[in-house]
Amino acid sequence: MFPFALSLATCLVLMAPRGEILSPQQKRELLEKLDAPYYYPQQHGLKSLQVKLKSRQLDDIMYAKTPTHFAAPRGKYLWRAPGATRFWLSGVPSHLKEAYREAGQFFRTRLAFIVPTSYSRSLRKLVLCRSSLGPGQVLRCYRDAYAQQPLRTLYIDAGGLVTRMEIHGQRHADIQFTYSDGDVTAAGPPRGRLLKRARYVVKGTQRIIRYEQQFFYQEISGFYLLRRMNTVVLKEDGSADTSMPNPLTMELFEHQVNLSEADPAPTEPASSPDEAPDTVPTP
DSSP: OHHHHHHHHHHHHHHGGGOEEOOHHHHHHHHHHHHTTBOOGGGGTOOEEEEEEEOHHHHHHHHHHOTTSOOOOEEEEEEETTTEEEEEEESSOTTSHHHHHHHHHHHHTTGGGTSOOOHHHHSTTSEEEEEEETTEEEEEEESSTTOSSOSEEEEEOTTSOEEEEEEOSSSEEEEEEEEOSSOOOSSSSOOOBOEEEEEEEEEOSSOEEEEEEEEEEEEETTEEEEEEEEEEEBOTTSSBOTTSOOOEEEEEEEEEESOOTTSOOOOBOOOSTTTSTTOOOOO
């Protein structure tokens, strides 16, 4: 027991300068406060969602690569509470392995934004360290008490909004978030803010990628759901890179809300930047 206790004590001393290590109760309270400003459809009665996905720009890319075998790639995504998912890809012959992989990656790297995962769910298993930064806070999220590098770092403003996030790993991502100006309202009281833009700077071993993701919503069956998502590749000065096919758009259509239990059940775990904090989405 003594070596273990010594190792744990050493670890906690090393982590102390990074901020206050939150107890389980403190972590629950903080995560509840983090979630409070945002709109999560699952907190307003969404039990399941099935939606189809398409992209005109992806159609053009696939046609240029496989003109003799072309069929428009289409995705279908099923989400079921509390976070099980399933994804299907059609329209690209599976024997065209590179095209099939590329089309699948295009959709899969965007799936996490369709039904966003709450902080209470995505960070619940991590060790959290809190420190002050001006009127706001910094929250460093570690895989366990022995980790020397956080998986991600959240920057929280005085109003409780996460305005910036760093994802640490082989590729380092610095992400700036912009939200809807006011609370979303429907037939009831205000229900929270929606993510409008996420601007990324991703540093790899050989290059830096800059892009912005833009989100557009629609009220469907009483829920505010993602209707379109644009990805704009940026130049170093922050302007759109006109040498790229900007924007890359993913459209969501034929939303089906709260399907019956008789419908096919998801068989894949949620694959999102929140559930896998050391991954970075790409354009």
